[in-house]
Amino acid sequence: DIDDLFDDDYTLRLTDYTGRRxxxxxxGKAYGQIAADVAGRRRDRLQHDLLLTGIGKxxxxxxxxxxxxxxxxxxxxxxxxxxVxxxxxxxxxxxxxxxIDRVEGxxxxxxxxxVDDGGVVHEFGWLAKRSEQFRDMLQRRLDELAARTARTLGALLPGVDPSVLGRLAAVMRDGRAVQQRTVEAIDPALWTRLEAVVVGTEELRASYExxxxxSPPGWAAFGVKAVDPRTDGPGPADPNAAAVAAANAGEALPADDPPGPPTARLWYFCPLxxxxxxxxxxxQEITSEGGHATYVFRLMEPERFAGLAADAVEAEVAAAVARLNRTLLSLNFRREPIYTSDEQIQEGPFGRYRVALRKLDYLQWARKA
Known part of the structure; x- marks a missing residue:
């Protein structure tokens, strides 16, 4: 509940979310250690409460x-x-x-x-001799993520030309939802192949169709994200666990041990x-889970939508879908923070989302959508 912490010449000033200081x-001599300890504990707790814990150490x-x-x-x-x-x-x-679109040093x-996908530039400094290490490590992890997306798509779409697969992986990197018109611009046959994967059962296809x-032609979008076995992937009892781990690590499987279905989260958007x-x-619907539910979100404030020029609607709808997709990915597709009532979050079992609801503008937006 501490909104601000300020080290003011041997006085630690704490301000809570109500404004009380x-x-x-x-x-005495313990001040430095106490200040560092309080700051560190606050950082770790906020990282958890703001849903900012990623994969790995x-x-x-x-x-x-x-x-x-x-x-x-x-x-x-x-x-x-x-x-973070x-x-x-x-x-x-x-x-x-x-x-992240690119990293510049x-x-x-x-x-x-x-530089992020919206063109916003985030600048970091005071890294001294670790500037290059920070830049190189970030770029390396971006490259690893792109490679994992390509491996996942390759497993889902066997036989697709590697150069075509590489272009598709670039636009669908780690969960970016991509519209039909963008996919078909890469290869007209790809969208039908993706449909067979994302909505592969009769039940799913019925609601999707x-x-x-x-939905206006070409506006539907698919998202594909590899599931990391270290977090929300298959457990040890899953017969495909070894195959998934090997695929994510880029390792070859034994010839006599054919891989099972790739582990990935799949979903679609249909602007109406x-x-x-x-x-x-x-x-919007996630199709890779056992139970299925279709959610309908408002794209923007009604007044803004009503005021859009006819030639601007298509681009604005695409931008709003991208924003919603980004929100769902940032929440790791948790549904509780979106639909749980304010009363349950403030007093009930979902109190762990209290700080996130207070602080995260994209969560506030999604709850109103």
Whole structure:
């Protein structure tokens, strides 16, 4: 519940989310250790409460985040799939590697710039001699993620030309949802192949075809994300566990041990229309789980949607679907934070989402959608 922590010349100033401030002092020689311990515990707890725990053990980098008012001292953590920035003051935040377009280094100023898929530039510095290590490790993990996506798609779409598969993996990297028109621009035959994978059963196809018939041509989108066995992948009793682990590690399987179905999370979006006119709504369903439910989300505020020019609707709907996809990925497809009532979050068993609901704008948006 501590919103701000400030080390003010041997006085530790704590401000909670209600605005109440607590000044802690007179610790003598123990002050430095106490301040560091409180700050560290707060960082670790907030990382958990803000759903910013990625895959693998994070590599920490003391540094800074550059914002509108200049650099702010921060700890940067690189997970296998997520970059987390922890400023000493202010809100910590994370950037899944799925949404990073490129990484740039500035050797003269010892800075690293990370450009996301929305064109926003995130700049980090004060890394001293570790600037290159930070940049290289981040780039290496991005490359590993892209390779894992390519392996997953290769297992799902056997026989596709490697060059075509590489282009598809680039646009679908680790869960980016891609529209039909984008997939067919790579290869007109790919969308039908993806449909057979994402909606492969009669039950799934029946609901998908109904929703697809209500969607403008080319606007539907598929998402594919490899499941890491270290987190939410198959357990030891799963007969495909060894195959999944080997595939994710890039290892070959024994010739007499054919792989089972690849372990991946699959889902689709169908932006909805009525009588050919786009609606302010999109249907979404995860198809790789045992139980299936279709969710309908509002894409944006009704006033904004009503005010869109006719030639802007298509691009704005695509951007809103991408935003929703990013939100669901950031939540790791947890449904409870979205549909659980405020009362249950404040007082009930879902209280673990209380801080996330208070702090995360994308979660607040998804709950209203």
């Amino acid at each position: 607590y000044d802690l002092s007179m610790f 994070p590599e920490p980098f003391p540094g800074s985040v550059f914002g509108p008012t200049g650099p702010a001292k921060a700890e940067l953590r690189l997970f296998d799939d997520l970059l 920035a922890m400023p000493e003051r202010g809100l910590m935040w994370g950037l899944p590697y799925s949404f 500035d050797a003269e100023q010892y800075r690293v710039r990370v 109904v929703l697809g018939s209500m 229309a009525r009588d050919g006119r786009p609606l302010n709504a999109v249907a």
